Amino acid sequence: MSDKPFRILPRVTPENEHFWCGGGEGELRFLRCQSCTTWIHPPAPLCPACESRDLAPEPVSGTAQLVTYTENHQPWIPGFPLPYLIAIVEFPEQKGLRLTTNLVHCDVDSIAIGMPLRVVFEEADEGIYLPLFEPAEI
Amino acid sequence: MGSEILERRAAISGIGQSEYGRRMERDPLALTADACLAAIEDAGLRRQDIDGLSTYPGAGIQGAPGFTGAGVSEVQEMLRLDLDWFCGGPELPGQLGAVINACAAVATGLARHVLCFRTVWESTAQGKGRRAGIGTGGGGSFRASGIMEWTLPFGAASAACWIAMMAQRHFHEYGTTREQLAQIALNARRNAGLNPKAIYRDPMSLEDYFAARMITTPFCLFDCDVPVDGSTAFIVSSLEAARDLRRPPVRVEAVGSALHGRPSWDQFDDLTTMAARDAAKMMWSRTDLRPADVDVAQLYDGFSFITLSWLEALGFCGVGEGGPFIEGGQRIALEGEIPVNTHGGQLSAGRLHGFGFLHEACVQLWGEGGERQVPGDPQVAIAAAGGGPLGGCLLVTRS
Numbered sequence: 360m361s362d363k364p365f366r367i368l369p370r371v372t373p374e375n376e377h378f379w380c381g382g383g384e385g386e387l388r389f390l391r392c393q394s395c396t397t398w399i400h401p402p403a404p405l406c407p408a409c410e411s412r413d414l415a416p417e418p419v420s421g422t423a424q425l426v427t428y429t430e431n432h433q434p435w436i437p438g439f440p441l442p443y444l445i446a447i448v449e450f451p452e453q454k455g456l457r458l459t460t461n462l463v464h465c466d467v468d469s470i471a472i473g474m475p476l477r478v479v480f481e482e483a484d485e486g487i488y489l490p491l492f493e494p495a496e497i
Numbered sequence: 498m499g500s501e502i503l504e505r506r507a508a509i510s511g512i513g514q515s516e517y518g519r520r521m522e523r524d525p526l527a528l529t530a531d532a533c534l535a536a537i538e539d540a541g542l543r544r545q546d547i548d549g550l551s552t553y554p555g556a557g558i559q560g561a562p563g564f565t566g567a568g569v570s571e572v573q574e575m576l577r578l579d580l581d582w583f584c585g586g587p588e589l590p591g592q593l594g595a596v597i598n599a600c601a602a603v604a605t606g607l608a609r610h611v612l613c614f615r616t617v618w619e620s621t622a623q624g625k626g627r628r629a630g631i632g633t634g635g636g637g638s639f640r641a642s643g644i645m646e647w648t649l650p651f652g653a654a655s656a657a658c659w660i661a662m663m664a665q666r667h668f669h670e671y672g673t674t675r676e677q678l679a680q681i682a683l684n685a686r687r688n689a690g691l692n693p694k695a696i697y698r699d700p701m702s703l704e705d706y707f708a709a710r711m712i713t714t715p716f717c718l719f720d721c722d723v724p725v726d727g728s729t730a731f732i733v734s735s736l737e738a739a740r741d742l743r744r745p746p747v748r749v750e751a752v753g754s755a756l757h758g759r760p761s762w763d764q765f766d767d768l769t770t771m772a773a774r775d776a777a778k779m780m781w782s783r784t785d786l787r788p789a790d791v792d793v794a795q796l797y798d799g800f801s802f803i804t805l806s807w808l809e810a811l812g813f814c815g816v817g818e819g820g821p822f823i824e825g826g827q828r829i830a831l832e833g834e835i836p837v838n839t840h841g842g843q844l845s846a847g848r849l850h851g852f853g854f855l856h857e858a859c860v861q862l863w864g865e866g867g868e869r870q871v872p873g874d875p876q877v878a879i880a881a882a883g884g885g886p887l888g889g890c891l892l893v894t895r896s
Contacts, residue, residue, distance in 0.1 A: 366650050366651075367640075367641050368650060369640060369641050369642070369650050370641065370646065375646070401646075401647060427662040427663070427665045427669070427768060428662060429658055429662050430713065430714040431658055431661075431712075431714075432711045432714075433655070435629075435630030435652065435654035436649075436652055442711075445651055445652060445653045445662065445713075446662075447662055455764065457763050458763070459651055459653055459659075459762075460651055461651045461652065472669040483650075489651070491651075
């Protein structure tokens, strides 16, 4: 537990609980339109493609591709060990379905934009599991 | 173009700026008073003539400490203004969205003379420590929500991190290098050396740039702007009213306020450009002028990469060609084909947050740049502000 950084946690609501707490069951979940199958993130009350309100959380496979990243050296948040890797990843389930996250178990010199990644969950307080990403080939 | 371009009924009739600097420990409302009264006087108006008021981001928003120094109500109360129209808020096409709003107000007759202001006191508010992240001061019980819900839990607590990832993606797609990007910072520093009000005026070399500590790759310290305390103000008047005033009006030729992609730092379709692309395209669709007609460009540099992004978006070079375009720095220098950030930008002159660029555009069009005046009697200028999903721009002319 001691190797975990201090994190500012999200405010969990009924609308986002599937995302922040799904890791407890090993699943990365996004909202999905049950009418036209569009994935929706961040959560919304309405499908942006077909305006259906019949939306439900579904798991994605947890694989992703690295879109971009930064190695942060600045202590914006006290207690967050430096440096750390921030990344935007995109999921194969839908073009443009992305997350801002952290890259872990990854040497900065081995990073290549486009590299395959997979989700790992970091357990935080309050039933929250943060979806982080590591190289798919470790 | 079939219909009238209504923003051409608007003009900038006066500008004002407080003293600005690092940790001034001055009341931000007092700085605001200095800028506002200077702008009113500059236009040859009196307080009683002001019937509109506009600002970004206004009071009551959560940002980094010192992000907002005065809101609409405080300024109306302080100056005892009788207002027919007013507006203040953060949900605008960039900081200059407050000025674009004012143009719309005078063009539609809701006001004749709108006082626009933007005050920051980030340097004093953030003290002597390192630069603050957004929303990180709430203590152990604080929980991230809104757009910060998706970034803060991962330590992405600053636009520095978000824009750095845009830059990294640009590097990846187009082969842009840190050596090229450095020219934005070096150009700003050269120009700041000629601006007596600029914060950092000592010469900077490429070696100095590469020796600076890393903030968030690919950004080093010199890719990030310098927080200051200060206030900038404009009077946006109806062109008809401006013609009778002290100065030759700076006319508004066209504005760009579009955002067609998703309003998100990580879900936007093309992470190498964002709002600048849409705002610039809209602006050019509203004028017969072309990039080659522009004599001077003041392009937001909260982070160096944003200037490069605006250069591409505005068509000074092709998409993805910003790196080679700024390489060596000659094209964007004072004597170059398109002088950029002639006051030193936010990187070296100081982070007056968007409004400094339009201020400098007017200074150059009025020929009052002193040592940093662009040669050749500039007639056409661009002021563009904002990065990521925030962006707005104005094309302004002297004649």
